[in-house]
Amino acid sequence: MNRASLHFLLAALVAAALPLFMRSGTLASEVLIFAMAAAACNLLLGYTGLLSFGQGIFFGLGSYAVGLTLLHTSLPLSLALALSTLAGAVAATGVGWLSIRRQGVYFVMLTLAFSQFFYFLAYTFKDVTGGDNGLLNIPRPAIGPFTLGNSWSYYTFVAVLFLFVFAALQRVASSTFGRTLLAVRDNEERARAIGFPVRLFKITAFAVSGAVTGLAGALHALLIGVAPLSSIEYHMSESILIMTIIGGTGNLFASVLGAGFYVIVSDLLSSIWPRWLLLLGGLLVVVALFMQKGLWGLLERLVEALRSGRKSPVEAPVRPESEGRGI
Amino acid sequence: MSTQVPILAAENLGVRYGSFVALSEVTLSIRPNTIHSVIGPNGAGKTTLFHALTGRVRASSGRIFLNGRDITHVSDDKRVPLGIARSFQVTSLFQNLSVRENLRLAAQGRTPLRALAPWRGVDPRGSALAVADEVMERLELTHVSERAAGELSHGQQRRLEVGMAVAAKPRLILLDEPTSGMGIDDVEAMKALIRDLGRDHTVLFIEHNMGIVMNISDTVTVMRAGRVLVEGPPALVRDDPEVRRAYLGNMITGDIA
Ligand SMILES: Nc1ncnc2c1ncn2[C@@H]1O[C@H](COP(=O)(O)OP(=O)(O)OP(=O)(O)O)[C@@H](O)[C@H]1O
Numbered sequence: 001m002n003r004a005s006l007h008f009l010l011a012a013l014v015a016a017a018l019p020l021f022m023r024s025g026t027l028a029s030e031v032l033i034f035a036m037a038a039a040a041c042n043l044l045l046g047y048t049g050l051l052s053f054g055q056g057i058f059f060g061l062g063s064y065a066v067g068l069t070l071l072h073t074s075l076p077l078s079l080a081l082a083l084s085t086l087a088g089a090v091a092a093t094g095v096g097w098l099s100i101r102r103q104g105v106y107f108v109m110l111t112l113a114f115s116q117f118f119y120f121l122a123y124t125f126k127d128v129t130g131g132d133n134g135l136l137n138i139p140r141p142a143i144g145p146f147t148l149g150n151s152w153s154y155y156t157f158v159a160v161l162f163l164f165v166f167a168a169l170q171r172v173a174s175s176t177f178g179r180t181l182l183a184v185r186d187n188e189e190r191a192r193a194i195g196f197p198v199r200l201f202k203i204t205a206f207a208v209s210g211a212v213t214g215l216a217g218a219l220h221a222l223l224i225g226v227a228p229l230s231s232i233e234y235h236m237s238e239s240i241l242i243m244t245i246i247g248g249t250g251n252l253f254a255s256v257l258g259a260g261f262y263v264i265v266s267d268l269l270s271s272i273w274p275r276w277l278l279l280l281g282g283l284l285v286v287v288a289l290f291m292q293k294g295l296w297g298l299l300e301r302l303v304e305a306l307r308s309g310r311k312s313p314v315e316a317p318v319r320p321e322s323e324g325r326g327i
Numbered sequence: 328m329s330t331q332v333p334i335l336a337a338e339n340l341g342v343r344y345g346s347f348v349a350l351s352e353v354t355l356s357i358r359p360n361t362i363h364s365v366i367g368p369n370g371a372g373k374t375t376l377f378h379a380l381t382g383r384v385r386a387s388s389g390r391i392f393l394n395g396r397d398i399t400h401v402s403d404d405k406r407v408p409l410g411i412a413r414s415f416q417v418t419s420l421f422q423n424l425s426v427r428e429n430l431r432l433a434a435q436g437r438t439p440l441r442a443l444a445p446w447r448g449v450d451p452r453g454s455a456l457a458v459a460d461e462v463m464e465r466l467e468l469t470h471v472s473e474r475a476a477g478e479l480s481h482g483q484q485r486r487l488e489v490g491m492a493v494a495a496k497p498r499l500i501l502l503d504e505p506t507s508g509m510g511i512d513d514v515e516a517m518k519a520l521i522r523d524l525g526r527d528h529t530v531l532f533i534e535h536n537m538g539i540v541m542n543i544s545d546t547v548t549v550m551r552a553g554r555v556l557v558e559g560p561p562a563l564v565r566d567d568p569e570v571r572r573a574y575l576g577n578m579i580t581g582d583i584a
Pocket residue numbers: 344347349367368369370371372373374375376416
């Protein structure tokens with residue numbers, strides 16, 4: 001079995017196992033929704049080498065788009081979701097197009113600036129977005145013959161979409177496009193010198209990432225029945241980035257780990273101790289200092305240790321990583 | 328010499344880095360299917376000339392023509408599909424990617440927009456991979472095809488650097504000091520390769536090894552302080568007193584075969 005099918009199988013296992021371990025369908029749905037957002041972020045961070053603080057914009061716009069569509073029109077859910085996906089893609093194309101004109105720190109600052117800009121936009125146009133209160137009472141209509149009212153039936157819907165999106169992102173990552181992104185991350189100058197219009201590739205990566213993030217935002221709004229202002233806040237971008245980095249940027253499944261860890265641990269800690277974010281900050285420091293391949297790297301080392309432990313007491317030589325490296 | 332359209336021509340080309348003039352009034356004409364070398368002391372502007380011809384740096388004055396077409400304002404990536412490819416003096420590879428993937432990408436760079444479709448996989452029988460395999464064979468890199476470029480020896484990295492230009496199947500290939508830092512055996516192999524490349528490409532190369540320059544060039548351009556000093560066939564250039572002075576008389580030692 002090749003690496004991609006293994007990772008897809010792992011993703012499917014996570015989707016199937018969450019209901020067995022979790023009491024709340026809402027929390028389980030949240031894990032998969034943020035897994036999509038983190039995987040989309042990984043396409044930019046891990047594959048293209050772009051640290052984007054704009055992910056919250058696309059997430060928030062997805063939330064608003066689905067809310068506005070369902071509140072003000074009679075379009076079916078599928079179309080509302082498609083519109084959210086489109087909103088994310090269009091916004092990401094614009095933000096990407098403008099931000100990648102600068103490199104390194106200035107690029108990051110630009111995405112940050114856009115993130116603030118869209119936040120204030122949402123805050124200012126209260127009539128449309130509900131401002132501080134958020135866009136309330138978003139309905140969750142049935143999709144075809146399936147009603148989604150129950151939190152576990154909604155989870156099933158999210159899980160199916162998640163697997164579809166995950167497979168699509170895998171396809172993107174292994175396509176000639178995805179492999180060119182890896183080349184861009186590795187050596188942008190050379191990529192241009194051998195003929196690739198690097199900016200066009202980066203913008204396209206943004207568009208794909210924004211589309212998936214917009215969809216995730218829409219699913220989140222449907223989950224909680226609200227498109228809150230916090231969805232488009234800078235903090236949302238930060239959370240998505242943290243999930244991506246904690247999971248590891250070497251492959252897409254790592255993002256599922258990162259999102260799962262973040263969502264579940266946040267939920268546990270926030271009920272015990274209101275200052276739990278401190279711990280998360282500490283964890284991030286540990287990841288940055290000692291485990292740059294994130295949770296995925298940890299898992300890999302664990303599997304390696306188990307394997308070599310079973311084979312012989314002598315330590316097995318460390319195999320060099322063959323897929324993408326950490327940032 | 329002839330009425331043939333030069334494959335590449337530069338007219339009064341100038342490049343400035345800030346206020347520093349690195350290249351001025353360089354006029355150059357490369358005849359198709361020749362091997363043309365550029366020599367000159369350190370800092371003469373040879374690499375800068377390559378940067379300008381390939382679009383890496385913007386010309387601050389003058390014009391560049393490819394097969395008679397003005398490409399002065401064509402960006403570097405868009406010059407590759409037009410048939411220009413280059414190697415770098417300072418090795419610039421995709422360090423984390425395999426040798427085969429490096430070359431596949433270089434071959435793909437001729438038709439870069441085909442790689443833009445996010446759903447299109449890499450065709451295992453596709454032409455880019457076939458080119459990569461062919462170039463690896465030619466540069467004796469087949470046995471390390473799956474190794475990351477960053478893990479290769481210096482000599483292998485230099486060969487791959489040249490391979491990146493070859494894989495683009497350009498009409499005009501620019502090599503910036505292809506033998507720099509190579510051992511004796513590798514230098515001989517590279518010399519043979521450049522001569523071989525000259526059979527189906529036009530080759531423009533920068534080289535400090537006069538043995539190679541004088542042996543395989545049809546034309547030699549000598550640069551100094553951002554200008555063209557002398558240009559002509561190897562024998563003429565070798566005996567030019569100006570050239571000898573530029574080199575302090577001690578660098579031109581290669582024999583002419
Ligand atoms: N990016 C840059 N900014 C400022 N000055 C530069 C830059 N690149 C090169 N120079 C200067 O321009 C001059 C020409 O440099 P160039 O690299 O073209 O020389 P060269 O002939 O290739 O030399 P060498 O034989 O050492 O490779 C040098 O004086 C160099 O210091």
